[in-house]
Amino acid sequence: MNIPKPCWRSWRDLTSTTSAPGPTLPGPFRRMVQAPQCSAQDDLALVRAFLANDAAAAEALAERLRCVPRILAAQNARLGRPLAEQDLADVVQDSTVVLLQKLGDYSGLGALEGWVFRICCFELMNAVRQRRRRLPLDDPDAVRADDAGAREWSRQLAREALERAIDRIGGVEAETLRLRHFEGLTFEEVAAAQQTTVPAAKGRYYRALQRLEEIMTAQEQKEELRRGPANR
């Protein structure tokens, strides 16, 4: 599957034909919304400026985080729309609050949207789980997801397990994996982002993969034990 890297910073350009333009942004933040070539370090600068109560940064960040409802709506659609519009609005609100609370954790090693995407997926999956627990089994809404939605749910569960395993690795090794596979960077680009040498980046990547393999294997064994011998 060869999908080009998206143009992370071009939200305004992409949405200018479909939604009302936002306010004119003063200062350097205009570049952070509009310029596709700006780096994750610019994203970090934007986040830090926002956390320092910079009003212009808030405008710029608001533009950038327009991706939140769109990501959630798209993922909800892929899952066969288990959440109705009103529930989705609640998840948008909750996800945005979580993002704002966690903004200080954003390291600036990857694009802001990639970080946002992970949190949005996590919040959406949790919301769907909560909704399933609330609904009685004979509620037609409980089984509204079609086969494609069920397949996507399984895929998202696997992806979630992978993300959790990467989180468990933590540190610079986890960042290396994310930069390589989720941001689609070459080892040269990973090394540049981490301000290290290419052999060092490759070494980190290899250690991270080994650790990930250990964690995933342990998870699978635990899952098999949980299912019991009858289901094997």
Added chain:
Amino acid sequence: MDPRTDDDPEALLQALLTGGADEQSPAVQRLFAAHAELRERWARLRELTRELDAAGADARAAIAAAAATTTPHDDQVRDLILRWQQQPSRFRPRLVIAAAVLLAALLCVWWLRPSRPDRDSILGPASGSLSPKGEVSDYALFQWNVSRPPEGSYVLRFFADDPAGRFLFAVTDLRDTQWRPDAARRSQMTPRMAWQVEVLDVDGRAMGGAGPVAVWLQR
């Protein structure tokens, strides 16, 4: 293939996973044939990289697709962010935790501080000042700031302030912290003298005291 990978399976796996070696090369195939375990590890790690690639591509595609759409909730996020920043005081869990830890540390320091013994435990129940001392116009009133046990008493002793330090008289069984001499006692006093207070317990044992201090009449 890098010659270093010939005899180092870890180096070979790293090279295969990072593009430094080709799985199809005869040298790698020979190694795999000789080490089945190495081939299995390579297969597991390669499968994992494929899963990661698929997840990454999926995420990038989802973000790109999301960019091309709009939702009824687009402005909800913007309003929330602007309101968030306008909040006068935002709850900052890390700051609160840091403050709580600091407070706990200060409480521990206060709790574990070496207790300073009170003056009475060192000197007995005696502490404080005597009055009068130095030059006075009259020997009218003698006062002292010295504690005593509930059943204890004070003894005042007066001495002539001369090289011999001759004992003049003592006043015993005092409960108050002041004493006013009558005419008879005044007649026993010298123009320059020294006086002291001693504290006695209920059994008459000395527990400490204050003084002596010198006092003399104006000329």
